[in-house]
Amino acid sequence: MSEVILQASNLVKTYTQAAGRFGFATSQIKALDDVSIALKAGTTLAVVGESGSGKSTLARCLLQLQPFDSGKVLFQGQDLAKLHGDDLRSMRKHLQMVFQDPFASLNPRMKIGEIVGEGLLIHGLGSKAEQQEKVHRMLQRVGLEVADTQKYPHQFSGGQRQRIGIARALVLEPKVVVCDEPVSALDVSVQAQILLLLKDLQREMNLSYVFISHDLRVVRHIADEIVVMNKGKIVEHGAVADVYNAPQQTYTQQLLSAIPGRKAA
Amino acid sequence: MTEILNITNLTITPKSAPNRLLVNNVSLTLSAGKTTCIVGESGSGKSLTALSIMGLLSSQLQAQGSIKFQGNEITKLDNKALQSIRGAKIGMIFQEPMTSLNPVLTVGYQIGETLTAHLGLKGAALKEKISALLTQVGIPVERANSYPDELSGGQRQRVMIAMSIACEPLLLIADEPTTALDVTVQAQILQLLDALKTRMNMAMLFITHDFGVVADIADDVIVMFRGEIVETGTKQQILSKPKHPYTKALLACVPDAEGKKQLKPIDYAWLKEDKAAA
Numbered sequence: 405m406s407e408v409i410l411q412a413s414n415l416v417k418t419y420t421q422a423a424g425r426f427g428f429a430t431s432q433i434k435a436l437d438d439v440s441i442a443l444k445a446g447t448t449l450a451v452v453g454e455s456g457s458g459k460s461t462l463a464r465c466l467l468q469l470q471p472f473d474s475g476k477v478l479f480q481g482q483d484l485a486k487l488h489g490d491d492l493r494s495m496r497k498h499l500q501m502v503f504q505d506p507f508a509s510l511n512p513r514m515k516i517g518e519i520v521g522e523g524l525l526i527h528g529l530g531s532k533a534e535q536q537e538k539v540h541r542m543l544q545r546v547g548l549e550v551a552d553t554q555k556y557p558h559q560f561s562g563g564q565r566q567r568i569g570i571a572r573a574l575v576l577e578p579k580v581v582v583c584d585e586p587v588s589a590l591d592v593s594v595q596a597q598i599l600l601l602l603k604d605l606q607r608e609m610n611l612s613y614v615f616i617s618h619d620l621r622v623v624r625h626i627a628d629e630i631v632v633m634n635k636g637k638i639v640e641h642g643a644v645a646d647v648y649n650a651p652q653q654t655y656t657q658q659l660l661s662a663i664p665g666r667k668a669a
Numbered sequence: 670m671t672e673i674l675n676i677t678n679l680t681i682t683p684k685s686a687p688n689r690l691l692v693n694n695v696s697l698t699l700s701a702g703k704t705t706c707i708v709g710e711s712g713s714g715k716s717l718t719a720l721s722i723m724g725l726l727s728s729q730l731q732a733q734g735s736i737k738f739q740g741n742e743i744t745k746l747d748n749k750a751l752q753s754i755r756g757a758k759i760g761m762i763f764q765e766p767m768t769s770l771n772p773v774l775t776v777g778y779q780i781g782e783t784l785t786a787h788l789g790l791k792g793a794a795l796k797e798k799i800s801a802l803l804t805q806v807g808i809p810v811e812r813a814n815s816y817p818d819e820l821s822g823g824q825r826q827r828v829m830i831a832m833s834i835a836c837e838p839l840l841l842i843a844d845e846p847t848t849a850l851d852v853t854v855q856a857q858i859l860q861l862l863d864a865l866k867t868r869m870n871m872a873m874l875f876i877t878h879d880f881g882v883v884a885d886i887a888d889d890v891i892v893m894f895r896g897e898i899v900e901t902g903t904k905q906q907i908l909s910k911p912k913h914p915y916t917k918a919l920l921a922c923v924p925d926a927e928g929k930k931q932l933k934p935i936d937y938a939w940l941k942e943d944k945a946a947a
C-alpha cells in the first residue's frame with residue numbers, strides 16, 4: 405500500500421451566473437459538491453464524467469489555481485492553502501498541470517523553447533546549458549523537434565500544441581501532474597507514444613497522475629483507480645478493472661456502453 | 670449526387686519557406702448528404718485544409734490550387750463575399766473553441782449575432798431560436814448569459830456547434846468537434862449532426878482522431894499523412910481493408926476498451942520498408 409501524496413477533502417465550489425440581457429435569471433452552479441479524492445504516490449487516478457460535471461474545476465482547485473468555498477487539499481500532508489510566497493512557489497515545482505485548452509494556456513508571444521524552459525528558469529534548476537538540454541530532450545520525447553524551440557504557438561497544429569503543454573509540465577520532473585484531457589487532440593499513434601511516456605516517467609520518478617479524460621479506452625490503459633463524476637459529485641470510485649467489469653451506477657454503465665464504434669463493431 | 674465542394678491540387682506552404690509543403694497537392698470532393706471523415710497524423714495538414722476552405726489561413730501561409738463551392742471558385746473571392754458564405758452556407762466548428770469565440774461577449778450574444786446577420790432574426794424570435802439551439806446541444810438555456818471562460822471545455826465546444834448549425838449550412842466543416850465531450854454527450858451531438866445531415870441534405874467534412882466516431886458517422890474516409898492524402902475510400906474499405914501502410918499502421922494503434930491490447934506507436938522505420946515493398 406503506497407502513501408497518499410495528494411488528498412482533497414470535502415471540496416465545495418459554487419459559481420454564480422449573473423442574469424443578462426436575454427432575461428434569463430441568475431443561477432447558482434455547484435461545480436464541486438463535497439468532493440474528496442486521495443491520490444497514491446506512483447499511481448494514476450482517472451477522473452471521468454459528463455461534460456460540465458466539474459472535472460476541470462477539481463483540477464484547478466487541487467493545484468490552488470482557483471479558490472474554493474470550503475474543504476482542503478493536502479500535498480504530502482501539508483495544507484496548500486496555508487502556504488504563501490516562496491513556500492508556495494517552491495511547492496509549485498512539484499505540482500504541475502497540463503491544461504485542457506492548449507492554445508489558451510500558451511503565451512502567444514513566447515517561443516516554444518521559452519515556454520517549455522520557463523519553469524526551469526523560474527525555479528533555477530540547473531545551468532543554462534543543462535536547462536536547454538532538458539528542454540530539447542523533452543520536446544523530442546513528445547515527438548517534436550529541437551528546431552521547434554524557435555517557433556511560436558500559432559505555428560503548430562492542435563495536437564502539437566497539446567504536446568508542448570505536456571512537455572512544459574514534465575520537464576520540471578514534478579511529483580504530481582494533473583492532466584486535463586492531455587491526449588484528446590492526438591492521433592492514436594502519438595497518443596500511444598505519450599501514454600507510454602507518462603508510464604515510463606511514472607516508473608522512473610515515481611510520478612503520480614490525476615488524469616482527466618473522456619476517452620474510456622485511454623483511461624483503461626493508463627489508470628489504476630477511477631472516480632466518476634456527475635453534476636459536481638463523485639458517484640463511483642474504485643480500481644479501474646472493477647469499475648469497468650462491474651459498474652455499480654447507472655451513469656457509469658451508460659458511459660461504458662456509449663463508447664463510440666461499439667455499435668458498428 | 671450533387672457535388673458541393675471540389676478541391677483540386679491544394680498546396681499550402683509558409684510564405685517564408687515555400688519549399689515546406691504543409692499541404693501537398695490535395696484533391697477531394699464533398700457531396701450533399703454525405704459525411705466525409707479526415708483522419709491522419711497530428712500535423713499532417715487536416716486543419717489547414719479545412720481553414721483554407723473558409724479562406725481563414727494565417728497570413729504567414731500561402732495556398733495554391735482551386736476550391737469550388739457549388740461550382741464557383743472561392744479562392745479569389747474578397748473578404749466581404751466570403752463572409753456572406755461563411756456562417757450562412759458553410760458552417761465551421763474550429764478545433765480550439767477559444768480561438769474563435771470572443772471572450773468579452775456572452776455566448777448567447779454570439780449565437781444571436783450569426784442569426785441576426787444571416788437570418789434577420791430579432792427580439793422574441795431570436796431569443797427563442799437561441800434557446801432552441803442551446804437545448805439541442807444540451808446546455809441549459811440560462812447559460813446564454815455566460816462568457817466563454819465561464820463555461821467548461823465541452824460546453825464551449827457545444828456553443829461552437831450551436832453557432833455552426835444555426836443557419837443550417839449546406840456544408841459543415843467540423844474540426845475535432847467532440848474531443849472535449851464525454852461519450853454520452855458525444856453520442857447526442859453525433860446524432861444531432863447526423864439528423865441535420867439527413868434532413869437538410871448537408872455535406873459534412875469531419876476531422877477526427879477517433880476511429881470509433883468514424884465507424885459511427887462516416888460515409889467516406891480520407892487518410893492524410895505528412896501533408897498528403899495517402900488513401901481514400903468508403904468507411905468499410907478503410908476500416909476493414911486498408912491498403913496504404915500508414916493506414917494499416919494507424920489502425921493498429923487504436924486502443925481497445927478492455928485494456929488488453931498493448932499500447933504501441935507506429936514504427937516509422939518499418940513503415941518505410943513496407944512502403945518500398947508495396
Ligand SMILES: Nc1ncnc2c1ncn2[C@@H]1O[C@H](COP(=O)(O)OP(=O)(O)OP(=O)(O)O)[C@@H](O)[C@H]1O
Pocket residue numbers: 558559560561562563564589590591683691710711712713714715716717718727729730764
Ligand atoms: N502559421 C504556420 N506557420 C508554419 N507552419 C505551420 C503554421 N500553421 C501550421 N503549421 C504546420 O503545418 C502542419 C499542418 O498543420 P495542421 O494544423 O493542418 O495539422 P493537423 O493535421 O490539423 O494536426 P492536428 O491533428 O495535430 O491538429 C503542422 O506541421 C504545423 O506545424
Ligand SMILES: Nc1ncnc2c1ncn2[C@@H]1O[C@H](COP(=O)(O)OP(=O)(O)OP(=O)(O)O)[C@@H](O)[C@H]1O
Pocket residue numbers: 419420421433434435453454455456457458459460461462504818819820821822823824849850851
Ligand atoms: N468561471 C465560471 N463561472 C461560472 N460557471 C463556471 C465557471 N467555470 C466553470 N463553470 C461551470 O461549472 C461547471 C463545471 O465546469 P468544469 O469546467 O469543471 O467542467 P468539466 O467537467 O471540466 O467539463 P468538460 O468535460 O466539458 O471540460 C460547468 O457547468 C461550468 O459551466
Ligand SMILES: [Mg+2]
Pocket residue numbers: 459460461504584821822823
Ligand atoms: Mg474540463
Ligand SMILES: [Mg+2]
Pocket residue numbers: 561562563715716717764844
Ligand atoms: Mg488540427
